[in-house]
Amino acid sequence: MDLTAVTGYRRATTRDDLALAPGETFLAGGTWVFSEPNRDVTGLVDLTSMPWDAVEVSEAGLRIGATCTIARLLAEPQVDGWAAQPFFDDAANALLASFKIWNEATVVGNICRSFAAAAMLAACATLDGTAEIWAADGSVRHEPVAALPTGNGTNTLQPGDVVRAVDIPAHAMGARTSLHKIALAELGRSGAVVTGRRDEDGAVTVVVTAATLTPVVLRFPSMPDADAVAAQVRAADGYYDDALGSADWRQHVAGVLATRVIADLEEDHA
Numbered sequence: 001m002d003l004t005a006v007t008g009y010r011r012a013t014t015r016d017d018l019a020l021a022p023g024e025t026f027l028a029g030g031t032w033v034f035s036e037p038n039r040d041v042t043g044l045v046d047l048t049s050m051p052w053d054a055v056e057v058s059e060a061g062l063r064i065g066a067t068c069t070i071a072r073l074l075a076e077p078q079v080d081g082w083a084a085q086p087f088f089d090d091a092a093n094a095l096l097a098s099f100k101i102w103n104e105a106t107v108v109g110n111i112c113r114s115f116a117a118a119a120m121l122a123a124c125a126t127l128d129g130t131a132e133i134w135a136a137d138g139s140v141r142h143e144p145v146a147a148l149p150t151g152n153g154t155n156t157l158q159p160g161d162v163v164r165a166v167d168i169p170a171h172a173m174g175a176r177t178s179l180h181k182i183a184l185a186e187l188g189r190s191g192a193v194v195t196g197r198r199d200e201d202g203a204v205t206v207v208v209t210a211a212t213l214t215p216v217v218l219r220f221p222s223m224p225d226a227d228a229v230a231a232q233v234r235a236a237d238g239y240y241d242d243a244l245g246s247a248d249w250r251q252h253v254a255g256v257l258a259t260r261v262i263a264d265l266e267e268d269h270a
Helices: 070-074 087-094 107-113 119-126 226-234 247-269
Strands: 008-011 024-027 043-046 055-058 061-065 130-134 140-144 149-151 162-169 176-182 192-198 204-209 216-220
Touching: 061 107, 070 087, 070 107, 087 119, 087 176, 087 192, 107 119, 107 162, 119 176, 119 192, 119 204, 176 247, 192 247, 204 226, 204 247, 216 226, 226 247
Parallel strands: 008 043, 024 043
Antiparallel strands: 055 061, 061 162, 130 140, 130 162, 176 192, 192 204, 204 216
16 A cells, blocks of 8 residues: 655665654565555655675574565575574464565564564564664663563554564574464464474473464473463463454464474474
8 A cells, every 4th residue: 555645765774874753664574564554654764775684693593684584584594403493484374474475574574563463473482582672762672572562563662663683592493393373264364373492401482472462471391281281371361352363262272272382392302
């Protein structure tokens, strides 16, 4: 959809260029910005001209830059020992978006939009991703990706804040992972997504998204009982009603999906 109120466009090349004037908003992939009228947006500040690497691999782990598209992340060569790397492909296929969108939509953009069903947010939260945020006041802060959303489409970011990158620790990239989802329609937006990770030391992380307004993160020091995990998942707060599913349905199916995630991680453990 046309942004009929936009009268200005500029390319950012330094941090000083990231200072927004009234009515300006950041542009990276733009798949959401251009999908709605957004009549309060009068100017676009293009982040793709910033001198940022899309993906950085190091001994510390994986760094996903602010302008890294989903397609670019999926094209990254497999790193030896990183069993979790295909997890991003699982998450991308859980998105209500075609592979054409992957070529434009950014991983960080999906996280910053903070919809409950944001699958790249689910993946990075499951892998203990940390967002490096360049604040509008010139400071830098770090927040867990799982803690960024405050509701369905809202988050802790303040006007003018930029998520510079998301850092995934190496130990999480070496973990076994699982993703299960469900939707009311075969090609509909997910009504519930449950993801899981088992680290090399046996610790297990289970995350619920889409079914709850904000990510629910459960941690266990060793492989937990599947029924106990399902009970904890169903006892979580934040299940909600909308056209994509009722709260009680989301609560029930999230528990079912949690047992499937644990079964996957147990199979890897055997």
